Amino acid sequence: LETIVTKTGGKRSLIGGERPLTVIGEKINPTGKRRLSEELLAGDFSTVREYAIAQAEAGADILDVNVGVPGIQEERVLPQAVKVIMDAVDLPISIDSANPRAIEAALKVYQGRPIVNSVTGEEKSLEILLPMVKEHDAVLIALTYDEEGPSNDPHKRLAVAQKILERAGELGIGEEDVIVDCLVRPVGVDRDAARLTLETLRLIKQKLGVNTVLGISNVSFGLPDRIWLNSVFLAMAIARGLNCAITDPTAPGIKKTLLAAELLLGHDEFATKWIQYYRKGNVR
């Protein structure tokens, strides 16, 4: 299955098939970032712009945009952020919000075919967001949890993915336009968290064959040396057939892991990109 996301007049990102991993840049997200939070509350988009450019230069294929600061008027700020990013770089966008009205406002200003991040298996999410995704011809990330919360049983996560796919199908949204998020939880909280995510990934690839995504950094929440853990988890997920990663390509460890995986899976002939990155002085 091939998923297509676009920016009008800019980049067209293809996901899936025999392609290497698609990188969705995660940095435009105020969680844990004080400066960005304050700027967003003040209507200042300079860091948003800076992060957009830095991630594009580091090789992101798509940019995630989330402005979820407590107390913010997301319906107003999210579309503004989307416009700033559209001006700054030529990459497609993943509109990331828990607020359906903010998503709708962002869909209205976006030019091209974006990702809506995310639709869950909760009834209210399906009822409100799926028609919106259909109307704007967007792609959706299907987050595998529902009213019962995130399950530790990979088969239950699979069942939620199936439900979202079915409901999307009823509205005429094809399987190629649904990217399943297998759900990453912190391994510091539950020692089986990462193993269960990798098992869910295997199941979903095998049973549904749809494209998949993981928000990598959540796995290391609360632990030291997060980039290394994230890198190893990313490599393991790529080996299991992951199609998209929401991650930070401006972190050298992540960038090197992405380049190494590309090389090891046969997408970097003569190791040209690997050697080039090394020569630029990006040595550990």
Place this chain on the structure above:
Amino acid sequence: LETIVTKTGGKRSLIGGERPLTVIGEKINPTGKRRLSEELLAGDFSTVREYAIAQAEAGADILDVNVGVPGIQEERVLPQAVKVIMDAVDLPISIDSANPRAIEAALKVYQGRPIVNSVTGEEKSLEILLPMVKEHDAVLIALTYDEEGPSNDPHKRLAVAQKILERAGELGIGEEDVIVDCLVRPVGVDRDAARLTLETLRLIKQKLGVNTVLGISNVSFGLPDRIWLNSVFLAMAIARGLNCAITDPTAPGIKKTLLAAELLLGHDEFATKWIQYYRKGNVR
């Protein structure tokens, strides 16, 4: 399947089942190491001893021993090295040589149940080494190439593994005592090398269900920043179900990847080992 290797009076290493990866320390090998080569030619085992201790401290489960310097009298030096390692540490040994007489001499002095690294699918290897492995009740690494050399076709590598298993079986060597080496070749020489190895690994796990091993570092031969490439390849192989890795646990990047993989696969509750390693100042 569970493979058991032992050192009499020392450690008993179990391979396979639901266990985390078994680490076979690779450092006692003169390839590319001038000082170790010169010492071995002069009958000096101080670096052998030093590497044995360092790898044991870094968490190796088994130590590979190879003394293959051009011009050396392997039949004499290999058993000497084995004795030195038996004295220095309490770990089982993997006897690594292309010279059957040297392997036999080492088997005669070794106390416990070692690994013979390796038996290939070549007729002369099968005829000479399998009876030796049987006589000394050793475990063997089955290297998946034969008279035709290493094949780029994972199905041919699988066929060689099957041949070695059958021939071993005829002598009463059980499947649990055969660890299949899926063959790692440099990705800098052939861009598909690592991908084919990972595909071979998947096939062999699926079709034969036996324990598997990879000599990780070969993948990065000739390329810059080898430890990073090796780490990513190691993580990918672990995600595909690899049971043993021949690698260097004294390299901090490798050690961290091993610890991260252990944590991510649910073998490090409360991230105790990960946090401990970090606190010791082993930060990137």
